Amino acid sequence: MSSRDTGPAAGRRRSPWPAVVGTLRFVVTLAVAAVMVLPFFWMISSSLMTYQESIRVPPVWWPEVPQWHHYLEVLRDPRVPLGLYFKNSIIVSSAVTLLVLVTSSMAGYALTKLDFPGRDAIFRLFLATMMFPAFLFLVPVYYILKRMPLMGGNDILGLGGTGALQSHLALILPFAVSAWGIFLMRQFMMSVPDELVDAARIDGASELSIWSRIMLPLTRPALATIAIFTFIGQWNYLLWPLIVTTSAPHLATVPVGIRMMATAYSTALNAGKLQAATVMAIVPTIVLFLTMQRHYIRGFALTGFK
Amino acid sequence: MTGPGAEGSERGLRPLGRLPPPEACPRREAWQMARSLSRRARQTVAGYLFLSPAILFYLVFLLFPVGLSVYISFTNWNMLAPLERARWVGFSNYTYLLTRDDMFIASLKNTLVYALGTVFIGMAIALGVALLINNVRGSALWRFLIFAPVVTPAIAVGRIWGGIYHPSQGYLNQLLRAVGLPPQQWLSSAELALPSIMATAIWAGVGATVIVFIAGLRNIPAQYYEAARIDGARPWHEFWHITLPMLRPTVLFLSVTGLISAWQVFDLVYSMALGGTEAGTTPARAVMVVALYLYTTAFRNLRAGRATAGAMILFFIIFGLTLILLRVLRRGGLEAYE
Numbered sequence: 001m002s003s004r005d006t007g008p009a010a011g012r013r014r015s016p017w018p019a020v021v022g023t024l025r026f027v028v029t030l031a032v033a034a035v036m037v038l039p040f041f042w043m044i045s046s047s048l049m050t051y052q053e054s055i056r057v058p059p060v061w062w063p064e065v066p067q068w069h070h071y072l073e074v075l076r077d078p079r080v081p082l083g084l085y086f087k088n089s090i091i092v093s094s095a096v097t098l099l100v101l102v103t104s105s106m107a108g109y110a111l112t113k114l115d116f117p118g119r120d121a122i123f124r125l126f127l128a129t130m131m132f133p134a135f136l137f138l139v140p141v142y143y144i145l146k147r148m149p150l151m152g153g154n155d156i157l158g159l160g161g162t163g164a165l166q167s168h169l170a171l172i173l174p175f176a177v178s179a180w181g182i183f184l185m186r187q188f189m190m191s192v193p194d195e196l197v198d199a200a201r202i203d204g205a206s207e208l209s210i211w212s213r214i215m216l217p218l219t220r221p222a223l224a225t226i227a228i229f230t231f232i233g234q235w236n237y238l239l240w241p242l243i244v245t246t247s248a249p250h251l252a253t254v255p256v257g258i259r260m261m262a263t264a265y266s267t268a269l270n271a272g273k274l275q276a277a278t279v280m281a282i283v284p285t286i287v288l289f290l291t292m293q294r295h296y297i298r299g300f301a302l303t304g305f306k
Numbered sequence: 307m308t309g310p311g312a313e314g315s316e317r318g319l320r321p322l323g324r325l326p327p328p329e330a331c332p333r334r335e336a337w338q339m340a341r342s343l344s345r346r347a348r349q350t351v352a353g354y355l356f357l358s359p360a361i362l363f364y365l366v367f368l369l370f371p372v373g374l375s376v377y378i379s380f381t382n383w384n385m386l387a388p389l390e391r392a393r394w395v396g397f398s399n400y401t402y403l404l405t406r407d408d409m410f411i412a413s414l415k416n417t418l419v420y421a422l423g424t425v426f427i428g429m430a431i432a433l434g435v436a437l438l439i440n441n442v443r444g445s446a447l448w449r450f451l452i453f454a455p456v457v458t459p460a461i462a463v464g465r466i467w468g469g470i471y472h473p474s475q476g477y478l479n480q481l482l483r484a485v486g487l488p489p490q491q492w493l494s495s496a497e498l499a500l501p502s503i504m505a506t507a508i509w510a511g512v513g514a515t516v517i518v519f520i521a522g523l524r525n526i527p528a529q530y531y532e533a534a535r536i537d538g539a540r541p542w543h544e545f546w547h548i549t550l551p552m553l554r555p556t557v558l559f560l561s562v563t564g565l566i567s568a569w570q571v572f573d574l575v576y577s578m579a580l581g582g583t584e585a586g587t588t589p590a591r592a593v594m595v596v597a598l599y600l601y602t603t604a605f606r607n608l609r610a611g612r613a614t615a616g617a618m619i620l621f622f623i624i625f626g627l628t629l630i631l632l633r634v635l636r637r638g639g640l641e642a643y644e
Binding site (some may be wrong): 025028029032033034036037038039040042043046054055056057058059090099102103104106107109110111114115116117119122125126129131132133134135136137138139140141142143144152159173174176177182207211235239241242243246254256258259262274275278281282285286288289290293296297 | 349370473480568600613617618
């Protein structure tokens with residue numbers, strides 16, 4: 001930064017520190033990058049290894065002949081219904097995302113642009129649940145789904161059948177409202193000027209059309225953030241699908257599927273194929289993240305919740 | 307809130323509601339009162355209609371379950387029989403968990419270690435990385451590199467690191483051998499299993515923390531640094547006297563949110579410790595975290611009453627931690643950042 005023979009240090013002996021710091025910085029940066037990248041590299045390379053290569057000591061970095069056919073084989077393997085896992089994950093993640101967008105934006109509108117008694121108390125109640133651990137809900141929600149009246153062979157009292165537990169609804173309904181989503185929509189909608197809404201009311205617009213024609217277009221960035229965040233979160237969510245699919249294996253989502261595959265392929269003979277399936281399971285979220293990075297990162301910067 | 311409507315009717319636009327225009331009213335004030343009343347009534351109806359989807363799901367899947375949880379935690383319910391038939395057992399679930407259940411007590415200790423370790427070591431590392439890459443070129447690539455693990459399912463992260471920690475074929479032991487150190491049983495020894503999982507958790511979560519820190523760093527006014535430089539401050543002084551104090555709200559925010567989620571860790575421990583990796587089996591007590599204990603107790607052993615009591619204890623821990631942390635950090639001059 002400072003040149004050699006000017007500045008206050010020119011008279012004294014030059015300190016070697018800037019050069020040392022610069023080099024150190026470079027080395028540390030490189031090391032951080034390596035630590036972040038190498039695990040992914042290992043995952044891909046091990047998905048292409050033969051069994052002999054995968055158990056060799058010292059370990060192989062890159063297979064001599066990459067076994068790309070592992071990917072095709074695992075897709076065709078009837079023991080591993082990867083297609084079903086993807087279908088379930090797409091259904092559940094999209095449905096939850098859509099529901100969260102609707103409930104959050106409607107609630108956000110009510111909480112910012114409509115004035116009525118109890119408004120702030122309701123908002124505080126929503127917020128309070130953010131501190132509740134998920135485990136406070138799991139057992140009772142499982143039971144509530146099981147007792148859903150007139151579903152899955154249940155009678156009107158919710159007895160006798162399986163309730164909602166055997167359908168995708170079991171994975172969707174409990175996540176239809178998100179305190180985080182409501183919080184974010186409220187923050188964004190507060191920045192929309194009240195005059196705009198009042199002017200529309202004077203022109204005779206109904207509240208529903210103000211919400212859909214004015215508020216939704218104006219809060220598109222917030223909607224994008226909530227959408228990408230909810231989708232990736234649901235896609236990666238393990239705990240609840242794990243619980244539900246214990247009695248309904250046909251509902252297995254991708255993370256549960258990886259878990260199931262690990263059992264199905266426990267013979268190390270198929271380690272490469274199992275890794276190939278894991279790689280394919282990761283690709284959708286990585287691609288989604290790449291295409292919507294900005295919106296996704298804003299979600300973290302705003303709330304810090306994972 | 308009277309402005310726009312009155313202006314509207316003066317401009318000859320359609321007046322709000324079904325009330326007659328002000329000319330038709332004998333007393334203008336009374337008309338305005340009635341109008342604002344009806345406006346409020348309409349907004350109340352609309353407000354609750356707009357909130358109804360959220361409230362409906364909220365009641366059925368959040369509020370009602372919390373109430374049920376409180377009740378279940380005082381019963382010996384087994385999840386299979388209808389809840390109406392469960393027997394009331396008072397506080398015995400709580401006393402059993404806190405005094406006699408070694409596994410639950412071990413899980414509390416492990417989770418405490420896990421939460422403190424991952425949150426605070428993770429924050430220190432993240433701050434370092436944030437300072438390192440904040441003004442560096444190619445920040446888009448960096449963002450991708452540090453964020454890739456954040457969007458990767460924890461179960462896949464567990465598989466990846468299970469392979470790296472593998473005692474014979476894993477790269478980590480290979481590295482140790484190369485520099486002449488003895489290889490370690492990363493995931494199957496009681497001492498190393500939890501720290502190994504914590505290291506993976508930090509690796510997987512650091513990207514999100516870095517992003518929040520970078521946002522915090524960019525909010526520090528540049529004049530502070532300029533003024534410090536004029537006064538001859540060293541980089542270390544700048545960091546200690548400007549950067550760190552200015553990042554205090556960020557640190558508070560990350561500590562609270564980090565601790566709340568770290569106390570609930572499940573995915574990573576589940577995928578790394580309970581098989582599913584080729585790295586061998588881990589002694590359960592060494593890695594048992596609260597969420598894993600509750601999952602096993604409720605959905606494997608069907609002791610819903612006991613598990614729910616455990617969840618209540620977890621809730622009080624999270625609640626208490628948050629309050630303490632908020633108070634401690636607020637004492638350092640945080641009132642402005644509420």
